[in-house]
Amino acid sequence: xxxxxxxxxxxxxxxxxxxxxxxxxxxxxxxxxxxxxxxxxxxxxxxxxxxxxxxxxxxxxxxxxxxxxxxxxxxxxxxxxxxxxxxxxxxxxxxxxxxxxxxxxxxxxxxxxxxxxxxxxxxxxxxxxxxxxxxxxxxxxxxxxxxxxxxxxxxxxxxxxxxxxxxxxxxxxxxxxxxxxxxxxxxxxxxxxxxxxxxxxxxxxxx
Amino acid sequence: xxxxxxxxxxxxxxxxxxxxxxxxxxxxxxxxxxxxxxxxxxxxxxxxxxxxxxxxxxxxxxxxxxxxxxxxxxxxxxxxxxxxxxxxxxxxxxxxxxxxxxxxxxxxxxxxxxxxxxxxxxxxxxxxxxxxxxxxxxxxxxxxxxxxxxxxxxxxxxxxxxxxxxxxxxxxxxxxxxxxxxxxxxxxxxxxxxxxxxxxxxxxxxx
Numbered sequence: 001x002x003x004x005x006x007x008x009x010x011x012x013x014x015x016x017x018x019x020x021x022x023x024x025x026x027x028x029x030x031x032x033x034x035x036x037x038x039x040x041x042x043x044x045x046x047x048x049x050x051x052x053x054x055x056x057x058x059x060x061x062x063x064x065x066x067x068x069x070x071x072x073x074x075x076x077x078x079x080x081x082x083x084x085x086x087x088x089x090x091x092x093x094x095x096x097x098x099x100x101x102x103x104x105x106x107x108x109x110x111x112x113x114x115x116x117x118x119x120x121x122x123x124x125x126x127x128x129x130x131x132x133x134x135x136x137x138x139x140x141x142x143x144x145x146x147x148x149x150x151x152x153x154x155x156x157x158x159x160x161x162x163x164x165x166x167x168x169x170x171x172x173x174x175x176x177x178x179x180x181x182x183x184x185x186x187x188x189x190x191x192x193x194x195x196x197x198x199x200x201x202x203x204x205x206x207x
Numbered sequence: 208x209x210x211x212x213x214x215x216x217x218x219x220x221x222x223x224x225x226x227x228x229x230x231x232x233x234x235x236x237x238x239x240x241x242x243x244x245x246x247x248x249x250x251x252x253x254x255x256x257x258x259x260x261x262x263x264x265x266x267x268x269x270x271x272x273x274x275x276x277x278x279x280x281x282x283x284x285x286x287x288x289x290x291x292x293x294x295x296x297x298x299x300x301x302x303x304x305x306x307x308x309x310x311x312x313x314x315x316x317x318x319x320x321x322x323x324x325x326x327x328x329x330x331x332x333x334x335x336x337x338x339x340x341x342x343x344x345x346x347x348x349x350x351x352x353x354x355x356x357x358x359x360x361x362x363x364x365x366x367x368x369x370x371x372x373x374x375x376x377x378x379x380x381x382x383x384x385x386x387x388x389x390x391x392x393x394x395x396x397x398x399x400x401x402x403x404x405x406x407x408x409x410x411x412x413x414x
Binding site for chain 1: 243244245246247326327367368371372374375378379381382383385386393398401402404405408409410413414
């Protein structure tokens with residue numbers, strides 16, 4: 001099922017979620033939350049979309065918040081994995097930053113439904129779960145901040161405000177999930193390449 | 208009432224909306240939509256927040272969508288006004304771009320609740336209303352695109368992909384509404400200044 005696409009053309013593996021019924025419910029929840037928002041979605045809606053009964057849903061998830069938390073945690077872990085993997089390639093800070101930005105953009109374009117849910121429904125998480133997710137977000141921040149710091153140290157980059165620039169770089173990538181449209185003119189790869197170029201221009205020291 | 212603040216510390220004039228009851232309902236709708244999403248909000252919720260009866264709401268707005276449309280149209284018109292005003296100052300393309308970005312960022316930071324509703328609930332508008340709003344968005348795009356084009360022509364800017372860079376610049380400003388927090392470390396002015404600098408770095412021709 002790892003190449004299955006949902007109606008938005010989004011890659012939808014969620015392979016880590018087992019058994020299959022739990023995975024199907026989670027995919028249905030992502031769709032419903034992305035379409036109508038977390039608060040307007042009932043567990044009955046989610047069960048219905050997955051072709052199951054509400055009772056079958058409760059076997060796997062006690063509450064709607066548990067579904068959101070699961071989606072948010074897996075989504076943030078995947079995004080962090082993509083970012084860390086790209087940042088960890090052999091290369092100069094410029095090469096690593098370009099790879100990190102283009103991969104992170106591709107993820108937000110390719111999985112825009114998941115990314116929207118994960119980004120816009122943070123306030124709906126319980127305090128405990130939100131704290132856990134905020135920690136994952138801090139780690140994504142740290143990946144970008146560290147590349148910027150290394151580039152400044154090596155003289156490749158000129159970045160007067162490293163935390164502010166980190167915020168801007170991540171924000172630029174994340175907002176792709178809002179505007180990206182699979183029917184649009186640009187592919188995820190093209191947006192990734194454009195954004196990597198724009199971000200390098202932001203940080204590269206003038207000769 | 209033009210200096211009234213809502214609970215998020217956002218400037219909330221909506222002075223153009225009269226009579227006062229219609230304005231109060233609209234302010235209540237922005238709060239409710241920003242908090243729980245459009246689909247989860249009922250007209251009863253909105254009337255309750257404004258201290259009115261559902262019947263009183265129907266005097267001013269026939270449907271919930273009419274409220275969203277009103278918010279979205281005024282919000283987009285204000286954002287376009289801010290952007291056009293800034294872009295229209297006397298100065299070089301660099302000066303005008305810096306002013307446009309910092310003003311647009313300040314608007315999205317200062318009115319983040321309105322901006323979130325306006326940006327994230329586009330799909331909930333009727334086809335006719337969405338078409339009208341898309342046209343306002345095209346005009347915002349055109350303002351930025353025109354400054355970039357002029358800067359390229361004058362040799363100040365080097366922008367290989369003007370439409371793509373326009374998209375990125377506006378996206379960066381808009382996403383401020385998602386992450387901006389009035390309790391955070393940066394003021395709207397500080398974010399505006401940082402972003403104007405980052406955008407100029409993106410587009411300025413290397414000497």
